[in-house]
Structure formats: C-alpha cells, structure tokens
Amino acid sequence: MKHVEQVRILKRLQTLHKQQLHQEMVGETVFLEVDRYYRDDILRLEEETVFHDYPLVVGHVSQIPRKGDYFICDWKKLPVVVVRGHDDTVRAFFNVCRHRGARLADDPTGNLKLFVCPYHGWSYDLDGKLRNITKKECFPGVNPCEHNLVELPTEVDFGLIWIHPGSTQMFSPREYLGPFAEDLDSFGIAELVSYKKVESVKTANWKLLIKTYLEGYHVPFLHKDTLAAAFRKGVLCYDEHDRHIRLAAARTNFEHVAKIPEDEWNILDYASVYYSFFPNCFFIMHPDYVSLSMFWPLSPDETLWTHNMLYQPDRFKGEKGQAALEKRFRFTNDVVFDQEDFAISEGIQSSLRSRANRTHILGLEEGLLVRFQHNIDTAMAGEKVRAAD
Ligand code: FES
C-alpha cells in the first residue's frame, strides 16, 4: 500500500475516533430476506455465476515450491489439480482422466513425475500432454494429441495462485484487484510462506460466514474476552474497488500514531487491514502474518472453510518462533474464527427456517454486508465488472 494511502486511511480512522464514530456509515437500514441463506436455487445460481465467472484464489505458491509438487483444489465441485511443472510453470487441470474420467491425483498434496491414471494406466506429462495410452492398439482412431488434460486459465500473482473456471483465456488478477493489487505487492505476500492450512465444514451458508468479517459492530460484544482488547472499539473505515472491499480497523495503540511524524507511519503498526476479494476470499493482514480464508459452498447450509496462515519466516525463527506462531494460529483459527465468529453463524443458520425472522436488520454500521450482498446479486444477474473477463 502506498505510504500516502496508509496516511490517508490512518487519518480517516483518527477522524472517526474524534467524532466518536466507530465505523464509516453506509446508506440506510436495510431489511435483508433470509431465504437467500437456505434456498437451493439461489446456491445453484451462485455456483453458475459468482463461482464461475470470476477469478478464484486456490492457494499460495509456497504450497508447491518444488517441480512436481501439486495440490488438489479444496472444493470438490471444482475438481482441479494445481501442479508445478518441470519447467517451473504452475498450471491447473481438471483432475479427470480423458479416458473414462477417473481421478488422476488422489491425495490432497504430493509430488509427481507425471500423472498416471490408477484405472487403466494412461499417463500425462505435468504440462497436461497425454504421454501414453496403454494398449494403444485397442484405440484405433484415437489421436493422443487431441486428448491432453483439460487446462484452466491459471495465473500466479502476488504469490497467489488464481484460476478462472469460466474462461478459456488468460486473465489478469492485477487488473481484477485494481488499486488493491499494489497493497498486496507492498505487503510482500509473494515472499510469505504457508505455515499451516486447515479446512473444516461449517454448518452455515458461505455468505453468512464472510459477512461476519464485514462489520466491527460485533467486536466489543462477541469478542469481548478475546479480540476486543486489541481493537479500538471497532473503529473501522473501508474502500471498495468493483466488487472487492478493503477494511482497516484501528488497533488499541492507534492513538499513538499522532505522536510520531507522518512519514514514519506504517499502517500495520496501528491497524489491521482486511480484504474481501470477490467472491469467496478473505484476507487479514497482521504485521507479521496473514490469514487467508476461502469459503466454498457445499450446500446452502454447509460451507467448506479453508484457512491458510502465511508468515514471514525471519520473524518466527527457531523453536521459540514456531511456538509463537502456533499460538497465534490457534488463537485466530480455533478461538476467534471457529468458536466465536463461525459458531455464531452456525447458530443463525440453524434457526433460519424457523420463520422467527423473515429478514435480518442491517444497521448503518452493517452497510458493507448490504454491499457484499448487492455484489453477489448483480453478479448473479449477469452484470460483470469490467476487469472480471
Ligand atoms: S479412466 Fe483413466 S485410464 Fe481409464
């Protein structure tokens, strides 16, 4: 993030704090119908549009550092294997044999010289070329060149691996993120290393889970014994670019910024910065580690949540450093996200069909939930943002 931008955000937070406001307000009170969190037809449409027409983050390059390393996309509805080829290029293929469709790579991660289908032994190079058809004489008229693995457009940018399920052409994550791309560059995401990635199924709609991140209103209440102490009562400002949202939340030491010269201001010393990258990726920037969460719908009421913590290796050296990192991971992953934010979402989901609430009431500090929903609704209606193609 450009320094001038960091200063601009910190000043906005100062102004909010002075005005005794907690969050920049958005629009008006909105009554949002809750059936969008449990209707099958809505999920189907979301899958056909928001999970199809836009680039998706599927991982970080540090998950596959060596040639031949691969991982399988966490979302089984997108059966893709991502592999680093012998030429060091990262590619994504449907993890589906061209003969009769068996899964080629079965383990979630691993290292391969080539893909060998477990069913009848057809083999493919890591660049997707069909190398060998066993009992070739039994396949008269089959030209191997025409049956390479089906490749999806894949880009590596900011150290993140992106695929585009609905495109046959290359795309630009940089263009997709607009001004936020520069933030990721300056935060050095590409140099980070994956510490640990965990996944679990949450019994809540994927949108409900993401929406827990989009307001600071709940922080002093839900997180009163945990996060609340670290933040300035949820003083929070935001920016948007197309369907992406950036939030900055003032930390408890935030007032100290007024005591040092502006040219020494470093936003991560005084605020946490969050990004909701449309549609399902949520980034939290801490000074020395990053939480990268993705939300993959399994059904209207179930979501696969993957959480990948990325860190700066030189900030967590040796046994002591690793123990400190593990402590942070457990606190963030197990306590704040799992036992607080997502436990609340699961409770909400469990009573959605009760008809106690036909709508949820979103106040002025919860306007970003409305914006996020609007972004999904317009994507479902086929309105594309200019950089998404
Ligand atoms: S399905 Fe892969 S070789 Fe037959």
Ligand SMILES: [Fe+2]
């Ligand atoms: Fe929260």
